[in-house]
Amino acid sequence: MNCLIFGYGYMGKIRARVLRQQPQVRKIWIVDPALPDGAGVEGERLPDEGRIPWSEVNAVFVCTPNHVTAQLAVLGLERCGNVFCEKPPGRNWEEFLQIREAAQARPRHLMVFGFNHRLHPSIQAAKAMLGRGGLGEILYVKGTYGKSGGLQYRQSWRNKVEISGGGILLDQGIHMLDLLCLFLGPLEVVDALLTDSFWNCGVEDNAFVLLRSKEGGVPAFLHSSATLWKHTFRMEIGCRDGYLIATGLLSQSGSYGREQLVVGRRQFEDEAMALGNPREEIIHFDRDDSWDKEVQEFLQAAQEGRPGTHGTLEEAGRVMELIRDVYAMERQPVTRESNG
Numbered sequence: 008m009n010c011l012i013f014g015y016g017y018m019g020k021i022r023a024r025v026l027r028q029q030p031q032v033r034k035i036w037i038v039d040p041a042l043p044d045g046a047g048v049e050g051e052r053l054p055d056e057g058r059i060p061w062s063e064v065n066a067v068f069v070c071t072p073n074h075v076t077a078q079l080a081v082l083g084l085e086r087c088g089n090v091f092c093e094k095p096p097g098r099n100w101e102e103f104l105q106i107r108e109a110a111q112a113r114p115r116h117l118m119v120f121g122f123n124h125r126l127h128p129s130i131q132a133a134k135a136m137l138g139r140g141g142l143g144e145i146l147y148v149k150g151t152y153g154k155s156g157g158l159q160y161r162q163s164w165r166n167k168v169e170i171s172g173g174g175i176l177l178d179q180g181i182h183m184l185d186l187l188c189l190f191l192g193p194l195e196v197v198d199a200l201l202t203d204s205f206w207n208c209g210v211e212d213n214a215f216v217l218l219r220s221k222e223g224g225v226p227a228f229l230h231s232s233a234t235l236w237k238h239t240f241r242m243e244i245g246c247r248d249g250y251l252i253a254t255g256l257l258s259q260s261g262s263y264g265r266e267q268l269v270v271g272r273r274q275f276e277d278e279a280m281a282l283g284n285p286r287e288e289i290i291h292f293d294r295d296d297s298w299d300k301e302v303q304e305f306l307q308a309a310q311e312g313r314p315g316t317h318g319t320l321e322e323a324g325r326v327m328e329l330i331r332d333v334y335a336m337e338r339q340p341v342t343r344e345s346n347g
Contacts, residue, residue, distance in 0.1 A: 008032050008306060011064045011087070013079045014071035015039040015048055018093050018121070021259070022068050023049035025302045031310065036064070061086045066309050069093060073177075074170045077102035080118075081109040089117040089309040091302070095181050096120050096323045098172025100331040107320055119305050119315040120323040124182045125189055126297035129253040129268040132290060133244060134190070136251060136270065143247030145225055148190055150183040151241045153232030156206060160233065166208040174203070174210030177330055180231025184216075184326045186242060187227045191220040193325055194227060201337040205234045216333055238262040249273050249285075257295030266292040 008031050012019050015037050026032045027049055035050030038059065042052065053059060067083030069076055069092040077097040083090040084106075097103045110118040124130060136142055153175070164170045165178050188194055197219055201211035212233040219226050232239075240256040240263050249272040256263035267289055274285040301318065308315050 008065040008310065009034040009036070009063050010066045010068060011036045011038065011059060011083075012050065012068045012070060013038050013075075013083075014069065015042055016070065016072075019068075019070035020049070021298060022070055022091075022302065025298050026068075028299070029303065029306060031306060034063075036060075056082075059086075065089060066091065066306065072164050072170055073098045073172050077105045080106045084109045084113050084116055084118065088113055088115065089305075091119050091121065091305050093121045094185075094323075095172070095177050095330075096327055098170075098177075099334075100327055102172075103324065103327045107324065110320055115312055117305070117309050117313075117315060118320050119301075119308070120318040120320075121301065122182065122185045122318045122322070123297040123301050124186055124256075125317050126300045127257065127266065127295060128292040129255075129266050129290075130186060130189070130242075132268050132292075133242075133251045133253055137190070137244075137246065141246075142249040142251065142270075142272070145190060146245045146247065147225065148187055148227045148245070149243045150187060150228070151230045151232070151235075151239055152179055152183040153230070153235035154179065154238050155236045156212070156233045160206055161208055166206065166210055168210050171210065173330065173334065174201075174208065174212060174214070175233040176201070176211055176214035176216075176231045176333065179233075180214055180216075180229060181326055181330065183229050183231060183242070184329055185322065187218065187229065188322065188325050190244060191225050191227060193221045194218045194329060195221055196329055196332040196336065197226075199333040199336045201333070211337075214333065216329075218329070238264075247273075257292065266295070268292070 010026055010032055012022055023035060026035055036053050037048045037050045038053045040055060064087050066089045067087050069079045080090055080092045096106055110116050197217040200215045202213045203211055206212045214231040216229040242253040244251040252269040255266040257266045270288040271285050304316055
């Protein structure tokens with residue numbers, strides 16, 4: 008297969024590295040006008056879109072800032088038909104609809120979005136422990152996902168609404184929303200509060216979102232933050248017969264801590280020596296192959312002419328619909344004078 012990558016920033020480099028390791032990939036083209044002359048790339052550099060040999064392209068990867076995501080995803084669908092696009096799927100619901108309409112207009116298309124957190128080992132292990140034979144049905148889910156921002160946070164394109172479309176919820180919280188949908192199915196927003204209380208970028212630096220599942224009304228809560236100061240990933244799943252707590256995250260920076268899954272089983276006072284303090288099992292994970300798995304699955308689906316198995320249009324639409332509804336409730340985040 009021959010692959011084309013739009014954008015050679017943080018994610019473009021990751022995709023190029025992963026593609027280089029796939030035996031079926033013969034050639035990689037990189038399109039990024041912002042690349043300086045002489046910059047080393049893991050592929051053949053094309054100066055602009057006009058030089059793309061579309062007749063030879065088998066798969067397109069869109070790894071650009073959000074303001075051109077929809078435009079390039081639509082172009083890739085029209086000219087190639089097989090598109091892998093980083094999250095978020097556009098700056099807003101309207102741009103997602105543009106992508107969806109282009110996909111629906113293309114017979115036998117493959118449109119996949121990069122939600123690799125679904126494939127992290129702690130999440131996969133947690134999913135396998137639910138239901139009959141495991142910890143039973145889910146009673147609630149709580150997710151916290153946040154970072155410290157950093158000295159250059161205000162200058163990042165991710166916090167310029169005309170480029171990004173939103174703040175930390177759209178940038179990072181979208182991953183946790185996708186995981187909530189993975190465990191609970193379609194959700195609806197009950198209430199939300201956005202704040203821009205420290206960075207004062209004009210987009211939210213904290214998002215607090217209360218949700219419930221459309222089937223069964225199972226409650227869920229999300230806190231997405233750019234002011235946690237300590238990078239944090241934590242997902243707690245309360246079940247009929249126990250609980251699961253996924254913490255830490257195997258990442259490029261390693262700043263989220265060692266990835267692990269805590270498994271606890273319900274015990275009452277007649278079953279345990281210590282009331283409210285059941286015995287726990289802790290499973291550690293030291294290898295993250297989520298980037299490789301999602302690219303491998305996408306390439307295989309493209310070769311076989313079948314739909315993708317995760318990060319689909321339907322799944323991406325669910326999280327974009329939720330973000331649309333949150334922003335409709337709280338479009339202007341609460342601000343206060345900051346010491347930042």
